[in-house]
Amino acid sequence: MKTLVLPPDQAALAYAKELIEAGEVVAFHTETVYGLGADARNDAAVRKIFALKGRPQDNPLIAHVHENYDISALVETPPYTAALRKAFLPGPLTMVYPSKGQVSPAVSCGLETLSIRVPASPTAQAFLRTVNVPVAAPSANRSKHVSPVTAQHVLDDFNGDIPLILDGGPSQGGIESTVLDCTGAVPQILRAGLVTREMIASVVGDCGVYHMRAGEKPRSPGMAYKHYAPGCRTAFFRAQNVEDAVRCYGREKSVGGTPYFLAEHAVCRTLSGYACFDLGSTPEEMAANLYAMLRAGECSATLLIGIEPCARGGVMDGVRNRLLRAFGQSEGDHET
Ligand code: AMP
Numbered sequence: 001m002k003t004l005v006l007p008p009d010q011a012a013l014a015y016a017k018e019l020i021e022a023g024e025v026v027a028f029h030t031e032t033v034y035g036l037g038a039d040a041r042n043d044a045a046v047r048k049i050f051a052l053k054g055r056p057q058d059n060p061l062i063a064h065v066h067e068n069y070d071i072s073a074l075v076e077t078p079p080y081t082a083a084l085r086k087a088f089l090p091g092p093l094t095m096v097y098p099s100k101g102q103v104s105p106a107v108s109c110g111l112e113t114l115s116i117r118v119p120a121s122p123t124a125q126a127f128l129r130t131v132n133v134p135v136a137a138p139s140a141n142r143s144k145h146v147s148p149v150t151a152q153h154v155l156d157d158f159n160g161d162i163p164l165i166l167d168g169g170p171s172q173g174g175i176e177s178t179v180l181d182c183t184g185a186v187p188q189i190l191r192a193g194l195v196t197r198e199m200i201a202s203v204v205g206d207c208g209v210y211h212m213r214a215g216e217k218p219r220s221p222g223m224a225y226k227h228y229a230p231g232c233r234t235a236f237f238r239a240q241n242v243e244d245a246v247r248c249y250g251r252e253k254s255v256g257g258t259p260y261f262l263a264e265h266a267v268c269r270t271l272s273g274y275a276c277f278d279l280g281s282t283p284e285e286m287a288a289n290l291y292a293m294l295r296a297g298e299c300s301a302t303l304l305i306g307i308e309p310c311a312r313g314g315v316m317d318g319v320r321n322r323l324l325r326a327f328g329q330s331e332g333d334h335e336t
């Protein structure tokens with residue numbers, strides 16, 4: 001199959017609608033990462049996503065809808081969620097609600113909840129408005145690989161396997177949406193992202209953060225899987241161990257390898273003369289650069305040497321979560 005990469009003009013959107021109605025998958029730009037979408041009501045189409053990605057059968061998908069879609073047909077909406085939708089949607093926040101069972105059970109892998117996202121990206125909005133159905137979509141990467149933030153990244157993973165990529169340019173947010181469980185009295189973050197705990201608490205007064213305990217069945221199954229791994233060898237050092245990282249770089253070089261550092265700007269400045277991917281200075285810059293640099297790293301480096309950024313809290317929670325997982329590091333007791 002030829003994979004077309006098209007800007008979201010009228011012809012491309014009409015083709016996308018035709019594909020979705022025929023039970024095919026379509027990759028599309030969002031402001032976080034690219035998604036791989038199918039009609040959430042169509043069992044066979046949803047299963048196609050799992051098969052294409054090699055995604056574990058117990059890792060649920062997010063249903064994407066346009067900003068005027070009436071989600072009360074799909075889910076129960078606890079009263080406090082209205083303020084959250086008003087404050088943050090469209091945007092990089094996925095909300096998990098009690099499901100009304102109107103989409104394929106394959107979307108939520110049999111759970112009684114359904115997660116819904118309203119992306120802000122104009123490309124995603126145009127696509128979702130045109131198809132006017134809930135679109136189940138995970139990130140458009142092979143399972144466990146780094147999430148895609150350009151159409152080329154999607155092509156690198158799925159060229160010849162999917163019919164269409166709606167190209168909206170680079171995804172500026174850079175890390176996946178915040179996943180917020182809204183089934184309890186107080187919302188709880190299942191996956192950190194650009195909409196932070198502080199931002200949510202400022203709207204509804206309180207916000208929990210879920211930490212999986214050892215041996216417990218995860219509330220957000222995706223968080224239990226190894227993720228975001230670049231396809232090259234990796235090493236990881238804490239910020240206080242940069243000298244060890246430099247020795248590691250030297251050893252790789254001495255055996256004819258091509259090492260690269262991946263570090264925040266302040267650290268890269270101290271590493272002049274070394275090959276370095278500079279993640280930037282602010283949490284937002286680091287989020288925007290992380291996946292593109294992991295993907296560039298796997299193309300150019302034999303060994304990618306990550307150095308832990310110093311900042312904590314806010315958007316850094318999401319950045320640290322993805323970075324540590326990409327380098328196979330544990331963040332704490334909720335990782336398996
Ligand atoms: P991805 O689409 O690849 O960004 O992954 C979606 C993430 O949302 C995974 O971590 C899932 O475990 C999580 N998720 C999706 N639906 C639900 C749900 N109904 N309940 C809890 N977590 C969910």
Ligand code: MG
Nearest residue numbers: 138139147176
């Ligand atoms: Mg994913």
